[in-house]
Amino acid sequence: MIARGRLDIRFSKLFKAVGTVARTAAGLSKASPCFPEQSLPCLSVRTGFDLLLSALKLERGTEILVTNINIPDMFAIMAEHGLKVIPLAVDKHTLGISVDQLKDAITPKTKLLLITHLFGAVMSTEPLLQVAKANRLIVIEDCAQAYDGVYQGNLQSDVAMFSFGLIKTNTALTGALLHFNNQTLFTEVSALNRQLPVQPTKIYFKKILNATLIKSFTQRLPFQWAYTLCKYLNKDFDAWLSGFTRGFPGAALMRKIRHQPCNANLSMLHYKYSQDISSQIQQRKALAAQLLQGLNEHYLVGTANAQHTHWVLPINVSEPVSLVEKLRGAGFDATSKASSLVRFKSENPSLGIQNELALENLIYLPMDITMGKNKAKQLNQLLLAFLPNPQGF
Template sequence: MRPRKLFDIDWYDLAFGLTLCLWPRGDRAVYAQWEEQNTLPCLSVRSGFDLLLQALNLPEGSEIATTAVSIPDMQQIAAQHKLVPIGIDLDLATLQPRLEQLESCITPRTRMILAAPLFGTQIDLRPLDEIARRHQLLLVEDCAQAFSRPGYLGSDLADVNLLSFGPIKTATALGGGLIRVRDAQLLKRMIRAQNQYSLQPRRAYALRILKYGAMKILTQRHLFDLFIRLNRLMGLDADQAVKPLTRNFQGHDLLGKIRKLPSQPLVAMIARRWSGYRDQRIERRTELGRLLASEIGNDTEVAGISAVESTWWVFAIAAKDPIAVVRSLRQSGFDATSCHNLCVLKTPSIPPGEMQWLLQNCVFLPIYPELSEAEVRRLGQAVKVALGKSRS
């Protein structure tokens, strides 16, 4: 069976990371480049968002107009700062925010627009920038799912860009994030706040590398088959077996976990992955994503099919019966899933939109450079068969 996702890191990078945990060193040229571009490495994208809100110190009850699909941790961080997120729906085909809804949600309490491109797409920030300038709002781009090339830092139109190098991300460093801030004074306040944190132990990062190294072995095709079979014998399906292994910050006290200085090995690994990632992998995945979209055909609702730009970090489709589609695809040798850690921010004054419908009916398909064109075509045909069964 083909796993739903492969970790986007090779054995040389894992060995490099372990070496750093023993003999820390860094890429001074990259660090200097970050400083020139007002960019700060942090423990995670959550840490960067929390630092931003600490430095802004917005009045209690201030509103953040945000694209509606997020992870619960980001909403929890906003709530910890006593801020109110207001969800803006996205168009299913383009994954662009609905501008008329954004305009109608802006009130005197609104302080920020937070735009998060989904599934490897890019958001056209020009209309959002115009709205933000007109209403004197901070424009923040959460690029956690949008990394598209070496040295990528997001759109220059944003006041703040957030990047993630978490375990399942493109160019993963198995953790860590970058935050670029246009306002130098705001960045200084963030640096002061972060410098008060305790340091992430090198041992913790070394154990993380070993954990994901073991998981990388498990995602080898035949070993993954064995792993799934063993879990079935224990009464667990693929989702129950895989999901707990890839969670980043589990348990309570989220702020306590994310408020740490990134260790030197983690920062050096982020620098290596951010600056030295191979374009060919993204180009290959983009080609395979386009091929899969063409194989599936126009009858299927594919999230982001008409996006301005997409690298297909995730390939999501909507299905009438997602459980049946997942079951059929697994029987065909593809570990598709309808399981995810995303949530839709519900705003009482706004009726449920396309994103809520998508996440209730979504199926995520395997898509990564290691797949062959023949496998992608076979996956496309399997999807059409599975969808046909679910519609009948």
């Protein structure tokens, strides 16, 4: 079975990371690597976001305008800081938020705008930044799903946050890099980060072992065995798999994220950030084009986005359960539960839009750039056969 995704790291790099951990344990670790000017390495995007809100010292009840789709932890961090969340709907074609929504949502209590780029796509930010800066809003770009080695955030944004977490593009197993265009904010956030305890190296070592295990069983034959065993034991395969990939599982989120990365983590993060991944991104775009070729526009998500790298590949269908079963039966691990994204519901119906992205009917197709042209064509043909109004391969 072709897995829904594979960790973006080589076995050789995982083995090298074990050596870095061993040198650290023996007191032989090198000095921390140097990152670009006004860039701050953090344990996670969650950590960086928490530090940003701490540095801003906003009054409770301050309004933050946000892309209405994100992971629950990000909304939990906003609640921890007493912010009132004002969600802005995402257009399913552009994967962006509209200027009109933004203008209508701004009040005297609005101080922040959080722009979240979804599924590997970068929304158009220039018109949003013009409105935000005219209203003196702090602008934060959440690029956790959008790292492509090129985009560094809009230069008018105060900060852009990039994730190198376990399932992300160019993973460092955990970690994030924040790029600042606001010198004052960079200084204050850096100072707060230095006050955090360093995460024990043994935790990063466990992440290396976990990643090695995941990378091993997401090979085609072991993955098929795992799926078959879960089905035989009547276990939820998606729940079992997600247990290996959660960044901060369980309770006590704030305690877990409030650490600095250890030296071994910093070394991996620096190496990964320095890599050229342009070839991989192009392969991913080509695979997405193959898999979606001929599908009716109704099923597609993000087709009007000009900067899409297809970190994941969702399609919108009316019968997600049936399609997932059909594709898995043919050896393709499609899923409707691959993402932990949630939609924050608005109290103001006027902020909705006509083509709003809904999560309920999305399924995620396997995005394995090693699957080969024949398998890609087979998956495409299965989709065309199942979904109405096919246009041909």
